[in-house]
Amino acid sequence: MFEESVRLVASFCAGTLMSLMGSFIQLRSQNILASTSTVGLDSLSVLWILIFHSLTVLLGMTIPFSGQLILGIVVFVIFGIYISKLTEKKFNLQKLLLLGLALNLFVGALYSLWQFLFLAFNFDFPTELLFGHFRFVSLNELFPVIILLILFFAGLKKYWREIEIFSTGPEITRLAGINHQKMSRFFLVLSSVTIFILVFLFGGFAFLGLVLPILSRGLWFRRFGLKGEFVIGGIINGIMFMLTDLVCYSFPIVGAEIPVGLLSGVVGSLGLILILRRAHVW
Amino acid sequence: MNIIINEKKFLPHRACHISLILDKNKVNLIKGVNGIGKSTLASFIKEHFFDDVTLIEQTPIRHFYNRQLIDIKNIFINARPDHFSLESLNYLWNVFELERISQHVVHQLSGGENQCLKLALGLSVKNKVIIIDEPSQYLDDGRKEKLSIFLNELIKEHYVVVIEHESSWLSTLPQKRAELYIEKDTLQAKYV
Numbered sequence: 001m002f003e004e005s006v007r008l009v010a011s012f013c014a015g016t017l018m019s020l021m022g023s024f025i026q027l028r029s030q031n032i033l034a035s036t037s038t039v040g041l042d043s044l045s046v047l048w049i050l051i052f053h054s055l056t057v058l059l060g061m062t063i064p065f066s067g068q069l070i071l072g073i074v075v076f077v078i079f080g081i082y083i084s085k086l087t088e089k090k091f092n093l094q095k096l097l098l099l100g101l102a103l104n105l106f107v108g109a110l111y112s113l114w115q116f117l118f119l120a121f122n123f124d125f126p127t128e129l130l131f132g133h134f135r136f137v138s139l140n141e142l143f144p145v146i147i148l149l150i151l152f153f154a155g156l157k158k159y160w161r162e163i164e165i166f167s168t169g170p171e172i173t174r175l176a177g178i179n180h181q182k183m184s185r186f187f188l189v190l191s192s193v194t195i196f197i198l199v200f201l202f203g204g205f206a207f208l209g210l211v212l213p214i215l216s217r218g219l220w221f222r223r224f225g226l227k228g229e230f231v232i233g234g235i236i237n238g239i240m241f242m243l244t245d246l247v248c249y250s251f252p253i254v255g256a257e258i259p260v261g262l263l264s265g266v267v268g269s270l271g272l273i274l275i276l277r278r279a280h281v282w
Numbered sequence: 283m284n285i286i287i288n289e290k291k292f293l294p295h296r297a298c299h300i301s302l303i304l305d306k307n308k309v310n311l312i313k314g315v316n317g318i319g320k321s322t323l324a325s326f327i328k329e330h331f332f333d334d335v336t337l338i339e340q341t342p343i344r345h346f347y348n349r350q351l352i353d354i355k356n357i358f359i360n361a362r363p364d365h366f367s368l369e370s371l372n373y374l375w376n377v378f379e380l381e382r383i384s385q386h387v388v389h390q391l392s393g394g395e396n397q398c399l400k401l402a403l404g405l406s407v408k409n410k411v412i413i414i415d416e417p418s419q420y421l422d423d424g425r426k427e428k429l430s431i432f433l434n435e436l437i438k439e440h441y442v443v444v445i446e447h448e449s450s451w452l453s454t455l456p457q458k459r460a461e462l463y464i465e466k467d468t469l470q471a472k473y474v
Contacts, residue, residue: 030346165361168354171343175404176363177336221347 003138007249008242010137011260013145014198015212015241018205019234020152021191022213027167028184029093032275035210036195040100042206043107044079045199046129048072050107050114057123069144072196080192084185132203132261134245141201148194155190156230159183167226205261207268212237214275283411283441285331292326293319298469302460304411304441309433309455312445312471314462319469320445323462324413327443334365338404340415342396345388351399352384363407370432371406377428378402393420401429405436412436413443418451426451 022035036042052068055061063071086096111130118125156163162183166173173180198205216233224232245260252258285302292298296319304310314320321340328337349357355375359368375381378398383391391399397420405412418426434455436442444452460471 027346030344161361164357167347168349168357169344169346171339171341171400172354172358172403175336175338175400175407176358176361176366177407177409178361178363217347225353226347 004249006139006142007134007137008246010142010145010202011134011245012238012242013142013149014132014134014202014205014238015208016234016238017145017149017152017194017198018209018241019212019216019237020156020230021194022209022211023216023230023234024163024187025191025209026213027163028087028187029096030169031093032214033097033210034093035207035213036191037104037204037206037209038100039083039096040103041079041192041195042199042204042209043100043103045072045076045196046111046204047107048075048196049126049129049200050111053126054114057118069197069200072200073193076192076196077189080189081185083192084181084188087184087188088181126203128203128259128261129199130204130206130261131259131265132199132205133248133257133259134202135257135259137202144197144201148190148197151190152194155183155186159186163230164226203259203261205268206265207272208241208264211268211271211275212241214271285327287323287326287330289326292469293322296464296467296469298323298326300462300469300471302443302471303473304443305458306439306441307437307456308458309437309452310441310443311449311452311457311459312443312462313447313449313459318462318464320462321415323469324415324443324445327411327413334409335411335413336365336404336407336409338400338412338414338417340419342393343388343400348387348389350385350387351380351391354388354399354403355380355384358403358406365408367406367408370408371402374398374402374405374432377432378425394422394425397421398425405432408436408440411441411443413445415445416447417444418446418448423451430455 025034025036025039026032052063056063115125115127159182162178162180165176165178166180166183213229213233216229216237220228220233241260241264244263248258248260248263283304285304287298287300289298298319300323302310312320312323324337324339328335355371359371378401380395380398380402383395388396401414401417404414417429421429430452433442433452437455446452459474461474462469462471464470
């Protein structure tokens with residue numbers, strides 16, 4: 001029962017974090033197509049883990065789990081600062097999305113090639129890296145995500161004034177003379193680190209960061225404003241994700257559990273198609 | 283008040299050597315042909331020279347969260363900008379008749395209404411220097427007149443810079459007019 005509870009809390013935290021990150025990135029870029037996956041952060045996390053895995057398997061390097069995690073956090077903090085600096089200059093989201101698309105294609109292809117070669121030579125390979133799950137979650141994995149969630153909510157409390165004025169658009173923010181750079185940097189760095197930790201600990205959850213905030217906005221923004229999207233929507237999305245994982249856990253297929261990341265990937269990508277249809281893309 | 287700009291790479295293909303002398307009690311008008319760099323000059327002044335510059339840009343207000351005008355007004359007030367005047371915001375809100383459409387969302391606004399919203403918010407932030415880029419765009423004659431009455435009060439306490447092509451609506455106000463021109467690939471200004 002204890003293990004199941006840890007798993008439930010972990011999946012709730014991950015779902016809420018993905019919703020919060022997506023909401024922030026879409027607010028910052030003022031674009032519904034922005035998310036950690038579409039700007040390439042998920043792919044970079046996968047690439048980083050693949051590099052470490054290859055070094056471990058091919059060169060026999062033994063880097064402890066905590067060492068890999070800490071080194072990755074440092075790299076993704078730097079990466080978050082870099083993205084933040086980029087957005088402070090002439091921010092062109094279309095270019096960033098194109099770069100993200102290129103990264104996703106590159107890492108997807110590299111992952112498949114690596115998988116083929118590793119399995120051909122009978123090496124161990126993290127086959128479920130792209131489709132995350134919470135099967136082996138323990139307290140060691142739970143603590144970092146709880147800390148990240150607390151940091152996110154603490155950031156929301158601290159920077160709420162800046163977030164709210166920025167949500168009215170960059171023109172009004174400039175008119176008010178409010179400096180949003182510190183707020184942007186905080187959340188971009190936190191999102192960069194969060195997505196790395198989620199992929200590192202549980203694997204990828206493609207498209208959820210894109211679809212969940214759109215759901216929150218559609219359901220809760222009109223009635224409760226920005227707090228409805230970030231807080232109510234974030235928590236409800238977390239619960240929905242937790243329940244989806246519970247379904248995967250409770251109903252194995254031929255004795256095997258479907259990774260919740262696989263299920264959410266299918267639902268998320270379908271959701272993206274529906275969103276694009278609703279936006280009259282075609 | 284003097285603003286001196288000496289920049290070799292003001293634009294990718296153009297340097298800038300300008301000395302602007304701003305006066306109070308006058309509208310400091312800046313003119314120049316399309317594409318010469320008037321808006322770039324305004325952004326440059328905002329970015330490099332003063333923390334206490336209000337710049338009301340030419341670009342209309344865009345919306346991602348489609349809010350009602352009254353919500354935007356309340357968020358703006360709650361943001362507590364430096365040198366903010368609630369009295370000015372309420373005055374402009376009324377004279378531009380924004381109260382009448384305060385339940386409208388941003389995407390429903392016409393070009394003129396969007397411009398009025400931008401002017402009402404921007405002119406309520408009373409920094410030392412206030413730069414307004416093409417304030418009369420999309421405005422009808424009645425609103426231009428109301429704006430000129432407000433500017434007439436504003437120039438008494440602030441350095442007001444207006445970038446405008448068609449400035450006949452400002453003819454009742456005292457003016458100081460700088461004309462931008464290019465000489466040897468350098469943006470320069472002369473007072474006329």
